[in-house]
Amino acid sequence: MAPLTRHDMAFRRKLAIFSSNSRELSVIFAALVMFVALSFSTDTFFTELNLLSLLRQISVIGIIAVGSTFVFISGEIDLSVGALHGLLAMVCAKLAINMGIDMYAVALVGVLLGATLSGINGVITTKLRIPSFITTLGMLSIYSGATLVLSTGMPISGLQDPGFRSLVAGRAFGFIPAQVLWMVAAGIFGTYLLLFTRFGYNVFATGGNKAAAKAVGINTDRVKILAFVCSGALVGVSSFILLGWFRGVDPQTGNGLELSVIAAVIIGGTGLFGGQGSVLGTLVGALIIGMISNGTVLLGVDSYYEPVAHGAVILLAVIIDIWVRARR
C-alpha cells in the first residue's frame, strides 16, 4: 500500500462518502426530474391541492415500505404486507365499529397483532429454513382468506371517533394531511433504528454477509425476526390510519398493495439481495410510485397503463441494482 498524502486521504474519503450515497442521490435526482417534467407537462400537478393529495395518497405505501426496507436489507422479502394491511384494518374495524372498543386501544392491538404475525413469518423463515418468498406468499393467501372470513365478504363502515380521526386523518397546521406526518414520523423512526442503533447495523451486516455476521457472533435469526416484527408493526400503523381515514374497510383492502410497496423499496435503492438500502430512498421511491399514478391520471393516460409503468420501473430498478453489483 503506497503512502498517501493528507490531501489524497481527504479526497478519497470524500469520494467514498459520495459513492456510498450515490444510489440515494440518483433516486432523488430521478424524482426531481419526474417532478419538473410533470409540473411543466400538466397544469394541475404543481398545485398545493394536488401535491398534498399526492403525499396523502402515498402515505400508506410509504409507512409500510419503511418497514419492508428492514426486511429487504436483512436479505429477505415480504409479499404478505398488502394482505396483512387488509386483515389488520378489518380486525380493527370489527373491534372498533362492531364491538365498540376504544379506537386508541384498537390501534394498539393492530400494531401488536401486525408485529406478532410478521414475527411468525420471520420465525418460519429462519427456524424452519423456508425461503421468505414462499413463507410470505403462503401468508398472503392466508391473510386474504382470513379477511374474507372475518368480513363475510362485506365492507364495514361507520367509524365514529372524531378525535382519533382527527389524529390520523385530520389536517396539521390547517393544511398538512395528518397521514403525511405519520409517514414522516415512520421515516424518522425507521432512519433512527437503521442508522443509529446496534440493531440497524446488525440488519445491514446480516443482509450483507450472513455467514460473516454469524462468525462474529451476531444472532442473524433474531435480527431477521426483528426486521419482520418492525415491518409488521408499521403495517399495523398503516391499518389504523386507513381505518381512521376512510371510516371503514373493504374486504379487498390491501389487494396488490405489496407490489407498490416492493416497487417503492427497490426503486429507493434498497438492494434486492440485502445488505444495502435506506429509509429516505424508500420514501422517495414511494413518491416516484405516487407520481407515476398521479401523472397517468393528470396526463389523461388510460389507467390500465399504470401497473405497466409500475412493473417497468421495478424491472429497471432491479436491472440497475444487478448492474451496479456486477461492476463492483
Place this chain on the structure above:
Amino acid sequence: MLRVENLTKRFGHVTAISNVSCSIRKGRVTALLGDNGAGKSTLVKMICGTYKPTQGSIWISAKQVHMESARDALALGITAVYQDLALVDQRNVVHNISLGNIPTKWGGLMVDRKKMRQTAESALNYMNAKLPSLDILVSSMSGGQRQAVAIARACALGGQLVVMDEPTAALGIREQRMVLDVVHDLRSKGISVLIISHNLDHVFEVADDLVILGGGRVVAEVERNSVAHDDVVKLILAGQPKDAETEGEAA
C-alpha cells in the same frame, strides 16, 4: 491456555477429525499444519464455536467450556480471522472492524460512532496499516487491505486467543510482512495465536509450537525449535491417509 481432548467431528458417515488432543499455550504462537483434508479447518471451527464437537471436550484455563456458537467463543476471548475474511462488502471499514461488537451510548439507545471510529483507527495503527479512508466500502479494497481489516477486527475484539486461517495466503510481500509483524506483536502482548498456514517459511518465523494433523488425527505435537524444516515436511507427508481406516475419514 486452551486444550482440546479427544475431539471428534463427524458429518454423517464422514469423520473429519478423530480423537484429536492438543494444546495452545498462553502467549505462544501455535501453528496448525497438515495437507489439504487433514482436518485443520474443522478443528479451528470447533475451537471458534462454529461447529459443535461430536465427541470430546475443550478446556480453557483448566475449565471445560461448551460453545454453541461463535458468540460463545467470543465471550470466552477467542477471536478468528477466517480464510474468507468474513467481511461485509457493502459496509465501510469502521463498521467491519466493529462487526459484532458495535459500541453504544445512552443506555444502548445510540451507536457510539465516535468510539467505533477510534477503535478502527487504533486497531489499524496497531497493525501499522494504511488505508485510503475508513469510510470506503470494503468491496472496493485490495486483498491486502481487506486482510488488514479482518485482522484489525480480531485485534479490536481484544481476545486472549486469536485464530488465523491462512492469513498470508494471496497477499503481496509487503502485506505478508505486516501480518507476520502483527503475529509477533500479539505474542509480545501475551496473546496466544493459533495460525493455519501452508507457508512453512512463515510458520518457522512466527510459530513456537507445531501441531501437525493428518487424516483427521494428530501426527505430531512438537516445539518448533526441536524440529527441522524438512522433518516437518516429512511429518505432513506421513500424515496423509495410507490405509483403509484413514481413507475416507478425512474431510
